[in-house]
Amino acid sequence: MTQDVPGDADAVIRCDRFIPHPPAKVWAALTEPDRLARWFTEGDIAPVVGHRFHLDMQQWGRQPCEVTAVEPERLLAYRFAESTLDTVITWRLAPEGKGTRLFLEHAGFDLDSPLGRQAFHGMGEGWPHLLKHLETRLTDES
Numbered sequence: 001m002t003q004d005v006p007g008d009a010d011a012v013i014r015c016d017r018f019i020p021h022p023p024a025k026v027w028a029a030l031t032e033p034d035r036l037a038r039w040f041t042e043g044d045i046a047p048v049v050g051h052r053f054h055l056d057m058q059q060w061g062r063q064p065c066e067v068t069a070v071e072p073e074r075l076l077a078y079r080f081a082e083s084t085l086d087t088v089i090t091w092r093l094a095p096e097g098k099g100t101r102l103f104l105e106h107a108g109f110d111l112d113s114p115l116g117r118q119a120f121h122g123m124g125e126g127w128p129h130l131l132k133h134l135e136t137r138l139t140d141e142s
Contacts, residue, residue, distance in 0.1 A: 011109035011116075013124045017131040020099040021138045023073040029134060030076055030091055039137040040130060047076060055080070085109070085119055102131065 019026050029035045031047040043055035047070045054062040068088070069077040077090040085108075092103040104127060110116035 011107075011111050011120050013104070013106040013109075013120065013127055015104045015127050015131055017102050017128075017135065018096060018099055019102050019135050019138060021135075021142075022098070023093045023095055023100045025138060026093055026100045026102055026134075027073040027076075029138060039134040045078075047072065053078075057081075080106075085116065087119075102134075104131065 027047075029039060031045060033042070033044055036043055036045055041056050041058070043065070044053045045051075045055075045065075045067075046053065047067065049067055049070055051067045053065050053067075055065055057063050063081040063085075064083070066079045066082065067076070068079060069075055069090070073093060075090070075092050077088060080087045080089045087106060087108040090103075090105040090107070092105075094101040094103070106123060106127065109120040111120060
């Protein structure tokens, strides 16, 4: 996991993790609401460009999102927390051996705002744990 240097105009969180499951299974965990809720949060996501949905971020409330890019089993991007954080989450899946290399990029944090700075640091710490939890949940389902 890497983070751009705080103070950058375009602060970005980047993570990647090898998941020992095929891309189709990882894709389902990212794009099917019941599976997304098992490792991340509840939300009415659908892998359709233009689809507007919400993710339930518990103490931070239901965050509005919009899907901006889809390539089945390869790429999913969506705007996250429109009108508050206004960031973009991009998932990229690459087959690797018998599994999948999952890349996450969470971009667009405004480090000049207290909320943006707090979110950047909090999510920078949280995303690696969530990706590990995703792997664990997928393994438990096997």
